[in-house]
Amino acid sequence: MHNLVKNQNNIYTYRRTVQTHSIRVSLLTKDKLEALQLVEHINTTLDLVYPLKKHEAVKIVHATLHKFQPIFHKQRIAKVQQYLGLDLSQGTGELLSYVVEKYIDEKLRTKAWAEKTYLGYKVIYNNLITLLKDKCFRNIGAVDAQQVKNALQKLPSNLNKKAEYRDKPINRILKMDIPVAHLMSIKTINTMLGCYSELFKWAIKNGYASTNVFDGMLLKDSRKARDLRSPFNPSDLKRIFSDSVIRNPHKNWQKWLPVLGLYTGARLNELCQFQKKDIAKVEGYWCISITDSGSSQILKSVSSKRVIPIHKKLIELGFIDYVNSTGTAQNNMIFPDLKLLNERYSHTPSRWFSNIKNRVIDDSDRKSFHSFRHTFVDYLYNKLKLQGNPLVKALLGHSDSEITSGVYGSSFEIEDLNKIIQSLDFDAYGIST
Structure with a gap:
């Protein structure tokens, strides 16, 4: 039949010329008998309203398929069930x-x-x-x-x-x-x-x-959320930051994301989606704003919006200089190489870091990039004895934080947040300039 053609995948396609224009619509079937029956229904319907324009014909073809394909689908399922000896008495209606x-x-x-x-x-x-x-x-x-x-x-x-x-x-x-x-x-x-x-x-x-x-x-x-992923131990951190891929990065984000994760406790996608506007001085302190104000920025929850002072180590490593090098537009991405996929920029970095930690860490199953956040928390809780401190909850963006984003702008609060951040000391783990 001249209306029926088969593509390279053996799926039948309906073809017909309408006022010098050729229309082609997939019939979504490899069954020739089914395809022939669909063609007959389509031609009968088109002939009732012929002549018509190309877009009208395409609409009618799709409407006809929408009506008859479910019928053929049920027939196929019934044949398979009968062939396999399945119970067909379970009721009527759609499968x-x-x-x-x-x-x-x-x-x-x-x-x-x-x-x-x-x-x-x-x-x-x-x-x-x-x-x-x-x-x-x-x-x-x-x-x-x-x-x-x-x-x-x-x-x-x-x-x-x-x-x-x-x-x-x-x-x-x-x-x-x-x-x-x-x-x-x-x-x-x-x-x-x-x-x-x-x-x-x-x-x-x-x-x-x-x-x-x-x-x-x-x-x-x-289980508590922090038990689902383990923090990095000192040996893990030394291995990670001495790895050749980390020490000799090919992309800017490969250099900055691990140290940012360690010194901010931020989630991976929060870091990946940074725009230039998110790094600025607040009451005299360089800070990072975790926000969803950008068109492609998202947060885990409302409480995730927060401000984190930047650790002196990050400034020493040149992070502010790097940010300034990304251009003048405030909506410029800090890591422009990262592409948005399923509303997140973290897809590629997550896989990249997973390959590194699987290679250099022995017990890597319960560890991921998110372990930097747990390492950050462990240091604040165990080394600095700050468990339950509302300022720590604010730094983490926890939902039970007693400090809201409205507080930021108070020099007293920013100063206290900065004191906590500057107390972090990971120098022993080989983070080099």
Whole structure:
């Protein structure tokens, strides 16, 4: 049929000439019979309103596909279920896989997800489909949600990457004795459960469900946040700052991010998104402003907005001179080489530092760039005995801080913050000029 062509991936495409213009629309199927039936429906619809303009024809083609593709999808699923001997009496209505497909399609169509985000979510939702055996969406209840929650706690992290789990079906993995160290973290499990809850919220709005069975299913994490990642010990710091990659950086951010993390206790993305306006004198002291005032700047929470005096070591190393070299525009990025990805600038530095710490630190599993923040906190708490001090909470941007951003501008408060920062002493760890 002249309206039907196949691309290099064996997917059929509808082709037709409309008033000297050629239109091509993917039919999203490799099944020739299904493609022929879709072409017949499309041609019948177009012929009813012919002649028409190209953009009108394209609209009609998409509308026709939107109407008939779900029907073919159900037929394909039914054939597969019948072939595999699955229970087809579980109820009528859309299958889980169909609703997931529609949900993902909307996210992509509205550009709510970037490509990498989509790939990550696709794995998460494929796991749900497998765990629930692609049952009828309306028949998924609280018992099913609890079973999913229980199963996730028995599954290893990165099961599609680790060789010992990669080629095994989930049902088989669930019967294995997985080492505790291999299991998914509470944070990862809660991320997945949160995704499933978002799916059901969308499904309710779009008429596929009446109840969010994953609402309130998150695991309670009794661990304190500081216990989830370990601080660097003296040996770690010496190894990190004596590493050739750190001492001979190829990019400016490679030189500055580790020492900034150590002497400010700031989170990685907070440092990566610095603009020139964020480094300035406040009441006579050089300070860094952690803020979301820039168009691409984000913060973890409202309390994360804060001011941190700059340690004399950073000034000695030339940080202020470097900032001044980045141009005159106040919205200039301090580290212009870093690219925004999924609303963050920290993607590349995180991977870069992870490679370094995995190479130079023996017990690296519970350590990351965030360990600089824990090292900063440990020094203030253990060396300076400042645990519970509201000024320390202000430096960290903690939600229970008794000092709000409105205080900054008081020379007394900035002076006290500066005294704490200048008390930090990491000279013994090989941080060179």
